[in-house]
Amino acid sequence: MSVLAAQLEFLLELDKLKAVLRRTRPVGMTRYENSAEHSWQVALMAMLLAEHAEPAVEVNRVVQILLVHDIVEIDADDTFLYDESAAADKADKEVAAAERLFGMLPAPQRDAFMALWREYEDRDTPEGRFAYACDRMMPMLQNLANEGIGWRENAVRFEQVIRKNLPINDAAPTLWQHVLPRLEAARDAGWLT
Amino acid sequence: MSVLAAQLEFLLELDKLKAVLRRTRPVGMTRYENSAEHSWQVALMAMLLAEHAEPAVEVNRVVQILLVHDIVEIDADDTFLYDESAAADKADKEVAAAERLFGMLPAPQRDAFMALWREYEDRDTPEGRFAYACDRMMPMLQNLANEGIGWRENAVRFEQVIRKNLPINDAAPTLWQHVLPRLEAARDAGWLT
Numbered sequence: 010m011s012v013l014a015a016q017l018e019f020l021l022e023l024d025k026l027k028a029v030l031r032r033t034r035p036v037g038m039t040r041y042e043n044s045a046e047h048s049w050q051v052a053l054m055a056m057l058l059a060e061h062a063e064p065a066v067e068v069n070r071v072v073q074i075l076l077v078h079d080i081v082e083i084d085a086d087d088t089f090l091y092d093e094s095a096a097a098d099k100a101d102k103e104v105a106a107a108e109r110l111f112g113m114l115p116a117p118q119r120d121a122f123m124a125l126w127r128e129y130e131d132r133d134t135p136e137g138r139f140a141y142a143c144d145r146m147m148p149m150l151q152n153l154a155n156e157g158i159g160w161r162e163n164a165v166r167f168e169q170v171i172r173k174n175l176p177i178n179d180a181a182p183t184l185w186q187h188v189l190p191r192l193e194a195a196r197d198a199g200w201l202t
Numbered sequence: 203m204s205v206l207a208a209q210l211e212f213l214l215e216l217d218k219l220k221a222v223l224r225r226t227r228p229v230g231m232t233r234y235e236n237s238a239e240h241s242w243q244v245a246l247m248a249m250l251l252a253e254h255a256e257p258a259v260e261v262n263r264v265v266q267i268l269l270v271h272d273i274v275e276i277d278a279d280d281t282f283l284y285d286e287s288a289a290a291d292k293a294d295k296e297v298a299a300a301e302r303l304f305g306m307l308p309a310p311q312r313d314a315f316m317a318l319w320r321e322y323e324d325r326d327t328p329e330g331r332f333a334y335a336c337d338r339m340m341p342m343l344q345n346l347a348n349e350g351i352g353w354r355e356n357a358v359r360f361e362q363v364i365r366k367n368l369p370i371n372d373a374a375p376t377l378w379q380h381v382l383p384r385l386e387a388a389r390d391a392g393w394l395t
Contacts, residue, residue, distance in 0.1 A: 013380055016250050021343060021344070028231060035218075046219075046220045050238065052245065057209050057213060057311065072262070076249070150210060154214050
């Protein structure tokens, strides 16, 4: 297969991410959002909020990380952040997914996409940590604007939200300072148990 | 309102693009795709196919253009490429949409987002032209993989597809050379009239 034919086959394979559903609803909609439209929104979020990253980040790499970070869900499906039993075999499934999916690409691009995905997973660079912070912030903002529906339906506990989202504070402390009192108010309103 | 509050309000406004439907279906799905998930896919397309751009482009700006290019559809809705009667008032509606939506942002970001959108619309830079080429290529690839369903349902003519998509040849001639014989085969198969 030519390089171009391989690239185009991968591009069409990406259509499948449009069928992977998350536990979050877009504000004002009854359906769940899918991981493709979510990836678009968090990539834009990184562009918009880059000034809040500490230390400063190379924003274009954060955007690339976020465009790529959920592709593995085509094979591994979305794992709900607060489903702690599902977390156990998530890593193995996602590695196999990354190898199959990025393995569709010519070698240099395969390696570049794999590196972007690993940077998200490993969070050992400021860009990886800020990408992760954006990915964590967005569903909290959507839940806060939606009367906590995603939390209420899944009986999410306040303590879980704090523990799982605290890494935001390492990458963008002003974002964490903004959201923390709103989470406390959500708990007081009964949206979080 | 603080700068951060304005940025977050804009981010949640973006949820509305997830409800704007196009005339293309993701491969293998019966539903139409929305402009948010489409924007994600074409941004990745630019990353994947940048080597085909002539002249060479600054790929990160192409990615940013493509993340932003459809936001105006939140107010102006998607205009089907082959609906030539709808094209007439499209530009006015989209300018008003850009002013309202990007006007939600603090001034420097408002101007940056407006400039990215204009670069797509004006196509007077290699980056704007390559972004446009990606945006044109993707639904053709989806239709070619879907037995031309989007073309057949809308009685799209071969001559229209050639005329509307020929700008691809100015930005990425190898992509055009790849797709042209496939379009001729689609015409011969009766998918295009």
